[in-house]
Amino acid sequence: MKVALNWLKRYIDINESPEQLAELLTNTGLEVEGFEEVETVKGGLKGVVIGEVLTCVPHPNADKLKITTVAIGEAEPVQIVCGAPNVAAGQKVVVATVNTTLYPKPDEPFKIKKSKIRGEESLGMICAEDELGLGVSHDGILVLTTDLPNGTPAAKYFNLESDTTFEIGLTPNRADATGHIGVARDIKAVTGNEISWPDISSFTTDNKELEIKVVVENKEACPRYSGVSLTGLTIKESPDWLKNALLSIGLDPINNVVDITNFVLYETGQPLHAFDAAKIKEKTVRVKNLKDGTPFTTLDDKERKLAATDLIICDGDSNPMCIAGVFGGKESGVTNNTTSIFLESAYFSADSIRKSSQKHQLKTDASFRYERGTDPNITVYALKRAALLIKEVAGGKVSSEVVDIYPTPLEDRSINVKYKNIDRLIGVKIEHERIHQILSLLDIKTTDKDDHIFTAIVPPYRVDVTREADVIEEIVRIYGLNNIAIPETLSSSFLASFPEVDPGKMKKEAGLLLSANGFQEIMTNSLTKASYSQQLKEYDESENVEILNKLSEELGVMRQDLLFTGLEVLTHNINRKQNNLKFYEFGKVYKKTKGKYKEKMCLALYLTGKNEPENWIRKNESIKFHDLYSAILKIFNKFSAESIENEDFHSEVFDYGLKLKINQKVIAELGKLSKKALKLSNIKQDVFYANVDWEALLKKVNTNTVFEPVSKFPEVTRDLSLVIDKHISYQTIKSISLKEAGHLLTNIDVFDVYEGDKIDKEKKAYALTFTLQDKSKTLTDKIIDKTMSKLMQAFEKEAGAVIRK
Template sequence: MKIAYNWLKQYIDLPEDIEEIGAVLTQTGLEVEGIEEYHQVEGGLTGLVVGEVLTCAKHPNADKLSITTVDVGQGRPYPIVCGAPNVAAGQKVIVALPKTTLYPTSGDSFQIKKSKVRGEVSEGMICAEDEIGLGTAHDGIMVLDTDLPNGTPAAKALGMETEYVFEIGLTPNRVDGASHIGTARDLKAAFDRAMCTPSIEDFKVDSPTNPVEVVVENTEACPRYAGVTLSGVKVAESPGWLQHRLKSIGLSPINNIVDITNFVLHETGQPLHAFDLAEVTGNKVIVKTLPAGTPFITLDETERKLSDKDLMICDGEGKGMCIAGVFGGIKSGVKESTTDIFLESAYFAPAYVRRTSQKHTLKTDAAFRFERGVDPNATIYALKRAALLIKEIAGGTISSEIVDIYPEPIGNFEVKVKYAHIDRLIGKKLDKAQIKTILNNLDIELTQETEEGFVAIVPPYRIDVQREADVIEEILRIYGYNNIEISEFLGAESLANFPAIESNKLQQNITQTLAANGFSEIINNSLTKPAYAAAVDQLNAENDVVILNKLSEELEVMRQTLLFSGLEVINHNINRKQKDLKLFEFGKIYHKTDGQYQEARQMSVFVTGNEQAESWMAVSKQSQFHSLATAIAWVCQKFGLTNVENENIESNIFSFGVNYTYKNKVIAQAGMVSDKILQMNSIEQDVFYAEIYWEQLLKFYQDKVSFEEIPKFPEVQRDLSLVLDEGVSFQEIKKIAEKTERNLLKSVNVFDVYVGKSIPEGKKAYALRFILQDNKKTLNDKAIDKTMKKLRGAFEHQLAAVIRE
């Protein structure tokens, strides 16, 4: 939402600077996300000042040029050569000083420089209106009728000062602030300062010659509907001030009638709509719904099929003229030929407008406000304000009494508030007089006041203030969160009980670790193809969560795994010559079990292509499963998990794969993706994939830091070569070693695997390295030999290993 500073000052005095006002608005809950400058003409007339021509004489070397001296408020006159025929001494003019950039109405911009013109010095330029972008006239310089001192900025003299526009991130509950008057109300309370709104006392019916009958058939959808007619209006271009008001907040002027309705909308927050009265058949307006499927062409020339829940503004024959609160119709809108109008101001039920807006994907300024709840008591004020502006700008007369259909007025909210609760929630005891002042400035009246509390009478435009806590929040946001001192004894536990596990922080830490090691995060659509589940044994197509209003056959179900969406990303990149990829994703999977819909959070990791690019220092190296295993180890480390085990698995997802387990629970699954799965995604290179069960990991999270004293005695390294069956994994060897020697064995690692000459078929050779250490004494050969003998015996007995000497 955009709020213009100079426009805002029409309702409240604001001597504070722009930045301070922005800070105050943010404190009150209207967060200022940025402040932009708006200029009525390009360049904002920067460098242009009011000058006074002191002398004017003919140029000695040019018949059509004059040599002038001009007072521009700099303490000395500036010599300026001027070619305008109407320049004369005593004139007040617009002067462009040296180094000023001019933006003419037509042509390119150019900079004014000190120069010589036909041998005479010229230090500036006396400007015509087309030379500074104010018009097209070039028959002479602009001559001003002003008493402003010389040197006054031209923007000020011409009433074209720079506008500053606040970009406010409006939260859904603060529709009361979605206007300039609404924003001024918050500043009134924050500064404890008076504000004013434009008077409508001059409103009167000129002659009730053109009445319109109004019938509201659906009062639930339209609790209040008001309107008035104006006759003899002249539809034309809006005056400059109105156009610039709208342009400053990003709106394009259309014509004076429509511009006035838009102006009043952004002034008061109340949407209006003007109908061409000639299109209102029978001078009758009916507010009702139409049968489902009824076609209706809106202002954007699009035909839409109406729902039987869409509230419509219809003519006397029941034909739709406007989708109530959302968008006008192409036929009934104001045109150049329009002379009589029916001006509408209403309160439509938020639920109806929201449903219609979403159904037709129409996000208009009016719908934005109606679907959140406008002020039902501002309906007539906005109507009269707009009618008076139309008379002023477009002429015409008010030709009917105001019709106001309001069978059940919407009342104020009554909220009981106790001072003790105010003190408790705010954390500070506020003076009762200050509380009353704040609430009164917010249009909240206090009744039934006692020493213990009061009843707050909240106007209906504050639909978000209906509970005691809401009233207290109003007090606090105006008093200022920054004005609540924090006690030196205050601890976080006094505010809330924080969970032991912060999932988002863990995710952020893991993301940073993976990104620092060359991984890129991906985010995919949760919708996918049903063919994927049918192709994988571990997935069951019957468990698919099927989308009722599917976008396409390719996006028909919710994904049961992160695998295929990641493979689609890999395929997309490979097709664009990006073959070396390391990717990860955090996302949800979905499935249906026994008719119950379930979702779970998972993490996926992909590695494919080369581990590193070729360079003069090293040749390119193909990615291996261990690249993936390292990433899984980083994740486990962030969760504080040690002694994570793995075991081989058989799956048609993987050519080979392993389960990672902790305390006998599977926390991850990883491996090389099978050729069948890769072919489904047209991928012709190896892909290593891991899916990590995030929710299972969270159950095991531990943030305890374990430590031990650094050993005083040296470690010993011994190597051993074993010939084993091909099916024996290193994990099995490691388990046997750790079980056989619990005291001295610190670690075991494999540094070579060999299959080939001198190794029997069906066998492989592992080269293992064992690290032994005693924390109490230095190991001697006898203890070392005894330990290694014990390990050899265990491998020979349990794995039928052959020891290679």
């Protein structure tokens, strides 16, 4: 947001330099991102003066040129060759002297030099409007009507003035500082200089020729609506003081009435809107909601479809004239033919305006302020201020009483504040008198004071001050953070607890591990299509977290599973002939269960296509389930997660897969995606997908891992071949082995699986290698044979295995 120094000085005495003022504002929380000197006209018309044409004769060597002598306040007149058809003796003109730089276009300057034109000397230039950068006309030179003496700087005649403009990075909470007076409040709080509000005591109703009735149907979205009518107006160009003010903050002047509404907006922070009163049917204004899809053409000449939630300013026939607080309509706007207006000054609900602004993708000066929260108690003041200024620049009369519909006034907020909390949060003890002085300068009254507590009475325009901590923040920002000394030793009023498991560190380590194993990280949008959960019954559509102000159905809900957005990434790459993919993503998923919103962090892995590019030493093998399983185990082993159990499962999403559990808690689900799941993104090739409950995994991380030296006693291996029923899983074999062999069994490897015509079609053969080791002594053949015998007996009894010998 831009504020101008000269504009600020209308309301408060400022003795600080621009540098000092920038520092002052930044220290109060209005961070000045930069400031610059701004000229109403580029170059400030330096070197351009008022002159008088003394003589004007035809040029002897050119039919369309004339030779003039011009008095410019110097000892002798100067000769200037001029080609303007309207130049004549006796005129007061604008003269650019030698060595003056003009900016007819900001990026195309040119310098006036001594020259000879068709053999005649020319010592300057008599200027047209466009050559000075004051307009676009080039019909002839500017001829002035003025008594100013020759040689007077033209900037004085045109009331040009340079100014310093500050760019403030306004944070969303500081709705109170969206106008120059709001910024002046902070200057007052620091310097103690009083603010001089513009006087509106001269406001009166001249007649009642144009009474406009106002009906507010949606009082929740429009708690207060004020308005007044003006007649007999002349729409024309704004006076110089008004144009200069707007230009200083980067606004282009439009016409005198619209410029006044913008001026008061940037003065007080209160948006205003002027309607052409002749366009208001039945002389009635209705504030209401219209049917969804109602067409409405806005000032930018675009037809928009209104939403049922949009608050609309309508006429008596319920024809839309304005999207309240956002944008005006083409038909009801002020034009050069307007002679009477209805001026609106209202307080709208921030939520209502925010929804409409988002829905129509319209960001205006008015919506910027209404979305943050305006002052409900300033509507009438701003209205009267604007009406007086309009009468000043456009003539006319106030032709109605002020309409002010405010059925339920917003009360001041009462907040109890304890001195001990002020001292604790700020870190220094501030005198009680100084605390009350600061709050008083901020328009926050204090009552019910004693030695321990007081009550702060906060006006409604301070929308960000709602609790004790906010009041304390107000105190410290005016007291000055720079005035709080940093102690030699730091202390805290609480003992911080540092978790043994650092989620950020664990996430980084897992990412590095996966990247080292050929995976690429992806990041996808948390917003996705509602249709995904509709197509897969495994996801409950009622658990979708819907976006209230969604921009499209494509981004209408928060994702329930990383799968949805991950498939979109796979499709994007496969459609571009990138078929061999290994991706991982850390991201949050969201659900609404029993009215409560839940989110959790998950890790997703996606594998599809070939494992590696084919070359002379390796076959081009397709990715298999065990490639995914291996990657997941590496992560589990990285974090020393123990006692992992496998459980087979299949679902609507997976053709087949495993659930990995630790202490009966499902930590991960992984498997081959079903055709129905792949159909969500029209993927034709196999995809293996793992979904890890990252938060649950971190709870199972073993942080007490002790690194042991390599045992000095040897390990031995024994192979065993089993023929078992097809339905018996490896997990069953593993569980039996661990139970029977106990601590001696350090590893099991499956080095072959056979299914074929040499055994029963309902059977399969496992070839296993068992690794045995005793870390306290060397294993004897007797112990080894006894252990293997126990294993074989258990396999035969519990798994119905046939031992192949």
